[in-house]
Amino acid sequence: MSQTMSYQEKIKIYIRVAVILAIVTVVEVGLTFIPHNEQPMKTIVTLLIVGLSCSKAFFVAYYYMHLNHEHKWTKIVAASPVVILIYAAGLISDTPNRPVDVYVGAPARGVLYPDTKSAAEAHSKKAVEVPSAEALDDEAADGWE
Amino acid sequence: MGTSTTDSHQDYAGPERPRKEDIFGRASHGKIGMWLYLATDAMTFAGFLLGYAMLRARIETWPRPSDILGISLATIMTSILIVSSVTLVVAQAKGEEKDRKGMIKYLAFTILGGLLFLGLQAYEYSHLMHAFGMSLANFTGGPPQFASTFFVVTGFHGLHVLVGAIYLMIILGRALAGKYDSGNVNEIEIAGLFWHFVDLVWILVFTFMYLI
Numbered sequence: 001m002s003q004t005m006s007y008q009e010k011i012k013i014y015i016r017v018a019v020i021l022a023i024v025t026v027v028e029v030g031l032t033f034i035p036h037n038e039q040p041m042k043t044i045v046t047l048l049i050v051g052l053s054c055s056k057a058f059f060v061a062y063y064y065m066h067l068n069h070e071h072k073w074t075k076i077v078a079a080s081p082v083v084i085l086i087y088a089a090g091l092i093s094d095t096p097n098r099p100v101d102v103y104v105g106a107p108a109r110g111v112l113y114p115d116t117k118s119a120a121e122a123h124s125k126k127a128v129e130v131p132s133a134e135a136l137d138d139e140a141a142d143g144w145e
Numbered sequence: 146m147g148t149s150t151t152d153s154h155q156d157y158a159g160p161e162r163p164r165k166e167d168i169f170g171r172a173s174h175g176k177i178g179m180w181l182y183l184a185t186d187a188m189t190f191a192g193f194l195l196g197y198a199m200l201r202a203r204i205e206t207w208p209r210p211s212d213i214l215g216i217s218l219a220t221i222m223t224s225i226l227i228v229s230s231v232t233l234v235v236a237q238a239k240g241e242e243k244d245r246k247g248m249i250k251y252l253a254f255t256i257l258g259g260l261l262f263l264g265l266q267a268y269e270y271s272h273l274m275h276a277f278g279m280s281l282a283n284f285t286g287g288p289p290q291f292a293s294t295f296f297v298v299t300g301f302h303g304l305h306v307l308v309g310a311i312y313l314m315i316i317l318g319r320a321l322a323g324k325y326d327s328g329n330v331n332e333i334e335i336a337g338l339f340w341h342f343v344d345l346v347w348i349l350v351f352t353f354m355y356l357i
Contacts, residue, residue, distance in 0.1 A: 064230050
């Protein structure tokens with residue numbers, strides 16, 4: 001922490017940041033009351049809340065954790081967890097290619113099931129479903145004809 | 146170096162020693178160590194939140210969190226953690242000013258905030274368990290993954306709050322013993338890094354698990 005700032009200056013900054021955090025929190029909670037079940041409001045409200053939340057996290061790290069007074073390498077270490085975003089991007093982009101069965105016990109999006117249990121049963125049956133010998137024979141016969 | 150450096154060492158509480166200027170500036174070993182630890186801890190939390198996001202994105206019947214979880218209670222919990230962060234930086238500033246009484250008072254407020262947060266979390270868990278049959282594997286209001294991810298993420302965070310409160314109690318004990326009377330509050334600053342990190346993570350947990 002910088003020793004050059006006076007006590008009063010430090011306290012003033014801390015209080016100011018706390019007020020900003022409080023206001024942003026109120027705005028975030030307020031945003032959840034806006035109806036956002038349908039697109040595009042759902043995406044807009046979600047992005048706004050996530051953006052505000054990230055700005056709050058930045059304020060805490062920068063002013064309360066004193067990153068503003070730290071050297072470059074401390075800042076780089078502090079920012080290093082952001083690399084997980086690259087992993088997240090890869091994982092999310094790969095999601096459509098994954099078989100639903102890796103999430104056994106949960107109905108997948110786009111597939112309607114009355115409840116979770118039946119979804120799990122349906123998925124597990126689907127996973128081990130093997131065509132019968134007769135069906136294969138019929139298929140083969142169809143192919144030759 | 147020489148005598149003047151040796152003298153300045155005596156002002157330092159605990160095993161910390163002033164370092165030569167390098168790529169981390171003059172940050173103490175303890176501070177660099179804490180930052181490295183926090184970076185890894187942040188990745189753990191990021192992994193949890195990513196797992197939560199992946200599950201939620203795939204499950205059609207995922208309920209709206211605000212229909213199940215108490216947003217107002219979580220907002221109060223968020224405010225408590227933010228205020229406790231403020232009281233801790235004020236304690237540090239008081240320590241730098243050699244205001245022993247003020248430093249101890251604000252350290253105590255911070256610990257109180259942490260314990261209050263834990264108390265409210267225990268109340269929240271108890272309510273959710275009774276009202277929705279929530280446990281690590283069960284949930285009557287939707288897919289069980291909702292309850293599993295909720296308890297894993299908030300429980301892991303709660304564990305951090307508990308550790309942070311114990312850590313600050315040790316720091317308070319050292320403050321009462323006069324370890325920081327010289328105005329060297331390096332240890333408070335390192336403990337503060339952990340505490341503010343806990344606050345920072347909660348800000349994100351609050352957003353992802355309660356608000357959106």
